[in-house]
Amino acid sequence: MYALEVKNLIKTFNGLTAVNDVSFTISENSIFGLIGRNGAGKTTTIRMMMNIYLPDSGEVILRGTRIGQDFRNKVGYLPEERGLYKQMKVLDTLLFFAEVKGKIGKKVLKKADEYLERFGLLDRKNSKVEDLSKGNQQKLQFITTILHDPDFLILDEPFSGLDPVNINIIKEIILDLKRSGKVIIFSTHLMDFAEKLCDEIAMIDHGKIILSGSLPEIKNRFAEDNITLSFNGDISFLRESRLVESIEDFGNTTGIKVKKEAGTQALLKLLVENNINISSFDANQISLHDIFIKLAGKEE
Amino acid sequence: MFNNRTAAIIKRELKTKLLSKSFISMTLFIPLFMIGILGIQTYLMRYESDADTILLIAAGNDLLKDRLKEEFNTQDYVKEKKYSIVPVTVAGSTFEGFLSERKNDLLSGKISAIVHVPDSALISKKVGYYSTNPNNNTVHLKIRDVINKVLVETYFEGTNLSAKDLEYAKSRVDITGFKVSKEKEVKEEGPGNAILAFVFTFLIYFALLIIGTMMMRSVQEEKNTRVVEVLLSSVSSLELISGKIIGMVITSMVQMTIWLTPIMLLISTSWFVLPPELLMDVDFGLVLFFLYNYAISLVTFLGLFAMVGAIFSNDQDAQNGVWPVTMSIMIPFFIAMSMMSNPENTIARISSMVPIASLIVMPARVTVIEVPVWEFLLAIVVNILTAYVIFRIAAKLYRIGILRTGKSPKWNEIVKWVKFKN
Numbered sequence: 001m002y003a004l005e006v007k008n009l010i011k012t013f014n015g016l017t018a019v020n021d022v023s024f025t026i027s028e029n030s031i032f033g034l035i036g037r038n039g040a041g042k043t044t045t046i047r048m049m050m051n052i053y054l055p056d057s058g059e060v061i062l063r064g065t066r067i068g069q070d071f072r073n074k075v076g077y078l079p080e081e082r083g084l085y086k087q088m089k090v091l092d093t094l095l096f097f098a099e100v101k102g103k104i105g106k107k108v109l110k111k112a113d114e115y116l117e118r119f120g121l122l123d124r125k126n127s128k129v130e131d132l133s134k135g136n137q138q139k140l141q142f143i144t145t146i147l148h149d150p151d152f153l154i155l156d157e158p159f160s161g162l163d164p165v166n167i168n169i170i171k172e173i174i175l176d177l178k179r180s181g182k183v184i185i186f187s188t189h190l191m192d193f194a195e196k197l198c199d200e201i202a203m204i205d206h207g208k209i210i211l212s213g214s215l216p217e218i219k220n221r222f223a224e225d226n227i228t229l230s231f232n233g234d235i236s237f238l239r240e241s242r243l244v245e246s247i248e249d250f251g252n253t254t255g256i257k258v259k260k261e262a263g264t265q266a267l268l269k270l271l272v273e274n275n276i277n278i279s280s281f282d283a284n285q286i287s288l289h290d291i292f293i294k295l296a297g298k299e300e
Numbered sequence: 301m302f303n304n305r306t307a308a309i310i311k312r313e314l315k316t317k318l319l320s321k322s323f324i325s326m327t328l329f330i331p332l333f334m335i336g337i338l339g340i341q342t343y344l345m346r347y348e349s350d351a352d353t354i355l356l357i358a359a360g361n362d363l364l365k366d367r368l369k370e371e372f373n374t375q376d377y378v379k380e381k382k383y384s385i386v387p388v389t390v391a392g393s394t395f396e397g398f399l400s401e402r403k404n405d406l407l408s409g410k411i412s413a414i415v416h417v418p419d420s421a422l423i424s425k426k427v428g429y430y431s432t433n434p435n436n437n438t439v440h441l442k443i444r445d446v447i448n449k450v451l452v453e454t455y456f457e458g459t460n461l462s463a464k465d466l467e468y469a470k471s472r473v474d475i476t477g478f479k480v481s482k483e484k485e486v487k488e489e490g491p492g493n494a495i496l497a498f499v500f501t502f503l504i505y506f507a508l509l510i511i512g513t514m515m516m517r518s519v520q521e522e523k524n525t526r527v528v529e530v531l532l533s534s535v536s537s538l539e540l541i542s543g544k545i546i547g548m549v550i551t552s553m554v555q556m557t558i559w560l561t562p563i564m565l566l567i568s569t570s571w572f573v574l575p576p577e578l579l580m581d582v583d584f585g586l587v588l589f590f591l592y593n594y595a596i597s598l599v600t601f602l603g604l605f606a607m608v609g610a611i612f613s614n615d616q617d618a619q620n621g622v623w624p625v626t627m628s629i630m631i632p633f634f635i636a637m638s639m640m641s642n643p644e645n646t647i648a649r650i651s652s653m654v655p656i657a658s659l660i661v662m663p664a665r666v667t668v669i670e671v672p673v674w675e676f677l678l679a680i681v682v683n684i685l686t687a688y689v690i691f692r693i694a695a696k697l698y699r700i701g702i703l704r705t706g707k708s709p710k711w712n713e714i715v716k717w718v719k720f721k722n
Binding site for chain 1: 304305308309311312316521522525526527528529530531532533534535536703
């Protein structure tokens, strides 16, 4: 059984179809990436998953049952456009959002202190939100998302506006949560983040899912087995080899496209057997970015 | 609809509103403002309009002149030198010349008025008041009884009338109001209840506008700062708007109770002593009805204000969007105020049973007259149904409007939203 199944969601605004028959599945204990360009339909899909928007048709299934308030209680949601009460104090903000999720008491207070310390905000816990820098407000918003210990984490563009240090802290927390058995769903238009973190992805373009599944399987499916080689010696014998589809000389490096059925290991073996002095062998598999460009047809 | 999540929203509303500086200052400011308005009005009526009045009393003969002088000198406003009385004798035929001679003095303000009491006034009681401000009611009221007394005494002089008879002839008819009701005994009715109706109407009017605006701004803030999206990931829009309204209703009821405490103390204790003419025929039932009615009014109007805040995110558009709501408070307010002169006027009677208007007009009406039971019950039913229907519509439009961005919708679009299934 999947942790979450999104089935045939459709949402139209004033005659414009923002989300068109979107379906995908998310496995237990995985990091799932909903990727696509700005305006592709990611946020609308997420809002329907959160029951903030009611879909025109379609449904979202949580472990076999249609989502309801139970899902809301189990989820931590970080919206793309962050929002906090400016006049509220930092600690009050955390406790309020935890209480809305049904969590109160000393345990929450202790956990709030732990997270504030981890993000370097402990000394600001009695400050008003409006007195924090934008970056610190982002961190505070992230803590409100995870403080009630949700089973599901839905993060809409979680890294936007953060510096590299804080991006790392959030990445670590995401991985910690995954290790503790949570399901993490995030949307992003930044393909390299998705590529580094996700186990599964769904690619959305113009409101439609154009690709979905496990990331290794997808990359394998689209792999073109391009190799960039730096070497000393004569590799002219490769032109006759049944392993190679094409060779392209770039001066300092040579690009070799290996036949799909042959594999990169066989090429490496052949080069070593022919005494080629290899200084670099870069088996650059196709990136998620390249897959997206290939499928969506144009650059962002 | 009511659960722990709603309770958390209510708690936050109470914490931020009940302890806010604006709540505390408004709670103190409104009664002071009200007392100020009444005080200024009274002050203006009593002092400002007729201070330093100089009256030239042109009597038709010496006897009248002397008697008028004598009588005016006994008046407090003359003794306190607020009025200066200059009596002269002007024969009837020479008055026109006398008037034209004094015209410049009247125009320059050297004298306030010439009061012409001719010989004929002893028969007709017709007295002329010549001034640049001829209909100054404050002065008329003060001099009328004095002149009447002199005329009556002079007219009956030499007759066999006793001093008692004369006193009777000089006195005016005194009309006292008695409130007739079904259950209670007939009681004398002073202006106390009319003042109370004014107080009730005034409080409900200002409180609804103030708390409604607070609600609208709070919703706008949640929309503009995007907090609402985080909230809606935890609570439904119905729970959110309910929590906010309940929080605001509690806040406002606390405020109203503070404002009504003096009235309740007046009824239940002997700490304050009112002049007999200001005695109020008020019981706790009336105060409780007022509070109940106020709670229903809050549910009705706060839903509307929240809806406007959700639909219109910028202040300019919100000001345009809120005017129908503001008007639906202002018009009943003016109708309720019209009852001060005639509590049983037809417009007030009908309005007290019409949805929305009833919320403001009925409390004032039951304070000043005995409202038939069926009208009272009808108003209660109408108000509860109105609150329910408006709450459902407001909650729906709130849900649609709150996550909407971009330019504000037109009225016809909003009407379409009401018809949406979701």
